[in-house]
Amino acid sequence: MNSCFExxxxxxxxxxxxxxxxxxxxGCWKVPEVYKHHEQHNACFSRPKYRDGRRAKAVKVYTxxxxxxxxxxQGVPAIGVMEELIQxxxxxxxxxxxxxxxxxxxxxxxxxxxxxxxxxxxARAAKRNMDEKSFYGGVLHVCYVPExxxxxxxxxxxxxxxxxxxxxxxxxxxxxxADAVHMESTSSESVPTSSRVFxxxxxxxxxxxxxxxxxxxxxxxxxxxxxxPQEYFHxxxxxxxxxxxxxxxxxxxxxxxxxxxxxxNFSSFSKDPNxxxxxxxNPDSSVKLVPRTAHLEKNKRRKMEEATKQPVPDSGEPxxxxxxxxxxxxxxxxxxxxxxxxxxxxxxxxxxxxxPDLKPxxxxxxxxxxx
Amino acid sequence: xxxxxQMLLSQSFRIVTVKAKEQVLANLANFAYDPKNTxxxxxxxxxxxxxxxxxxxxxxxxxxxMGGLCNLSMDPDCRDLILDSDGISLITNCLSNQRExxxxxxxxTLMNLVTPASQSQLTEPGILQCMLRFxxxxxxxxxxxxxxxxxxxxxxxxxxxAEQQMQGQQMAVGIPLPKD
Numbered sequence: 001m002n003s004c005f006e007x008x009x010x011x012x013x014x015x016x017x018x019x020x021x022x023x024x025x026x027g028c029w030k031v032p033e034v035y036k037h038h039e040q041h042n043a044c045f046s047r048p049k050y051r052d053g054r055r056a057k058a059v060k061v062y063t064x065x066x067x068x069x070x071x072x073x074q075g076v077p078a079i080g081v082m083e084e085l086i087q088x089x090x091x092x093x094x095x096x097x098x099x100x101x102x103x104x105x106x107x108x109x110x111x112x113x114x115x116x117x118x119x120x121x122x123a124r125a126a127k128r129n130m131d132e133k134s135f136y137g138g139v140l141h142v143c144y145v146p147e148x149x150x151x152x153x154x155x156x157x158x159x160x161x162x163x164x165x166x167x168x169x170x171x172x173x174x175x176x177x178a179d180a181v182h183m184e185s186t187s188s189e190s191v192p193t194s195s196r197v198f199x200x201x202x203x204x205x206x207x208x209x210x211x212x213x214x215x216x217x218x219x220x221x222x223x224x225x226x227x228x229p230q231e232y233f234h235x236x237x238x239x240x241x242x243x244x245x246x247x248x249x250x251x252x253x254x255x256x257x258x259x260x261x262x263x264x265n266f267s268s269f270s271k272d273p274n275x276x277x278x279x280x281x282n283p284d285s286s287v288k289l290v291p292r293t294a295h296l297e298k299n300k301r302r303k304m305e306e307a308t309k310q311p312v313p314d315s316g317e318p319x320x321x322x323x324x325x326x327x328x329x330x331x332x333x334x335x336x337x338x339x340x341x342x343x344x345x346x347x348x349x350x351x352x353x354x355x356p357d358l359k360p361x362x363x364x365x366x367x368x369x370x371x
Numbered sequence: 372x373x374x375x376x377q378m379l380l381s382q383s384f385r386i387v388t389v390k391a392k393e394q395v396l397a398n399l400a401n402f403a404y405d406p407k408n409t410x411x412x413x414x415x416x417x418x419x420x421x422x423x424x425x426x427x428x429x430x431x432x433x434x435x436x437m438g439g440l441c442n443l444s445m446d447p448d449c450r451d452l453i454l455d456s457d458g459i460s461l462i463t464n465c466l467s468n469q470r471e472x473x474x475x476x477x478x479x480t481l482m483n484l485v486t487p488a489s490q491s492q493l494t495e496p497g498i499l500q501c502m503l504r505f506x507x508x509x510x511x512x513x514x515x516x517x518x519x520x521x522x523x524x525x526x527x528x529x530x531x532x533a534e535q536q537m538q539g540q541q542m543a544v545g546i547p548l549p550k551d
Contacts (some may be wrong), residue, residue, distance in 0.1 A: 061397050061438035061439070063406055063473040065479055065516065146511075148510040149511070149512075151522075152518055154516060155519045161445065162445055165446055166445075166447070172407075304373070
């Protein structure tokens with residue numbers, strides 16, 4: 001079956017340009033150039049463990065220029081599985097166009113395909129998930145091929161990228177403004193009045209930030225203690241971390257949507273009588289208060305790491321079209337069991353070479369026929 | 372995440388081997404690709420680090436540094452920082468780099484740096500002529516990016532002027548096209 005890749009005139013011109021290396025004669029069969037960025041670099045094994053990821057990766061920097069909606073897939077076994085390949089690609093997003101690249105140099109018995117996704121994020125997901133994966137007996141190599149873009153494609157790509165970056169920057173600025181406003185409003189209330197230490201031992205069950213801040217500090221019962229840093233103080237971790245809460249069931253009473261708000265609301269304490277008891281009567285709260293702040297800091301850091309770690313691979317786009325594939329098998333590169341085969345082979349070779357009379361039966365390596 | 376960056380940065384000053392430096396630099400440049408990280412990177416002065424890399428002799432340092440700047444420069448705050456540190460001249464020098472990746476990153480970065488204040492500097496005849504030459508190059512990525520630069524960053528008059536100047540020049544001491 002043939003693909004119905006219809007190339008509009010504009011694209012024809014581009015592909016012809018792309019294909020011209022030394023062949024300037026029109027009408028000559030032009031071979032597409034093999035660009036450096038198509039090559040798979042050798043994976044870097046010299047990284048120390050703390051910088052090593054789960055998968056062996058080469059040292060490479062990705063910029064918007066290297067990424068593209070156009071993706072090239074090499075190593076597809078030549079057994080008529082184009083449909084299956086495209087179906088696999090479609091898991092990651094709408095495929096606009098595809099065709100086999102017959103003119104591209106390919107290994108024996110394999111084919112090369114050009115796939116154009118509707119969105120860059122789909123291409124990114126496809127590359128991440130399909131690269132180095134086995135497919136009907138072959139190993140796919142997926143790479144971006146921005147050289148197939150037209151000028152318009154490139155312009156749109158840059159524009160999309162720019163608007164995404166600006167959107168993130170704007171939302172960050174909004175957060176910063178909200179923080180600043182919040183800090184201003186609470187800083188005026190932050191001076192502890194030690195005379196009112198046990199006066200307000202009734203936590204205010206509302207979202208009034210100023211009231212709660214002062215009440216909490218007053219309820220600590222230790223006026224000599226310096227207030228913990230305000231910014232950490234204003235995050236209600238009691239609702240988020242049940243495991244680290246040393247004050248009992250306080251966290252349960254906090255409504256779940258609190259977890260979504262970041263540094264915004266110093267949200268409500270529960271009116272849980274246990275909490276009041278513990279706050280008022282806990283003689284060790286001074287000892288617990290300091291490590292708790294450290295806990296809060298650690299949690300905040302951990303949450304931020306989690307929040308930023310996940311979107312890094314695909315640059316923050318959360319929506320994934322189609323079902324998620326299962327997580328790739330996590331390989332521990334230091335596991336000695338990986339070397340079993342190598343050690344076996346080495347052992348065998350040693351034995352074989354130590355007996356010079358015997359000629360080791362050499363197996364002729366045949367290319368595997370794939371039907 | 373901030374702690375991770377700090378660790379990486381503090382490591383980078385202690386690491387002696389070039390390869391390790393390259394890895395750290397590449398990591399930072401890739402972090403810079405996610406706009407959620409740009410604020411941290413800016414606070415940790417990674418923008419300045421990338422700019423410094425442009426003056427190094429090691430080609431990988433330049434390529435990765437330029438890539439990092441390309442990633443960061445879309446963010447307005449980073450853009451302003453780069454402009455304030457006289458980034459335009461450093462980046463323009465990279466247009467004559469032998470590596471295509473470096474040149475492409477440089478073109479994109481220059482595009483990102485366009486502001487009302489910087490536009491005149493970015494559309495100097497020298498740069499425009501360079502872009503015109505690139506727009507006739509064989510490499511599709513190069514001629515596409517150069518074309519986008521000429522369309523988006525300058526007026527048709529400026530382009531025409533630059534074309535005329537190029538034709539007028541007998542001995543064009545041009546910026547050579549990168550080898551790939």
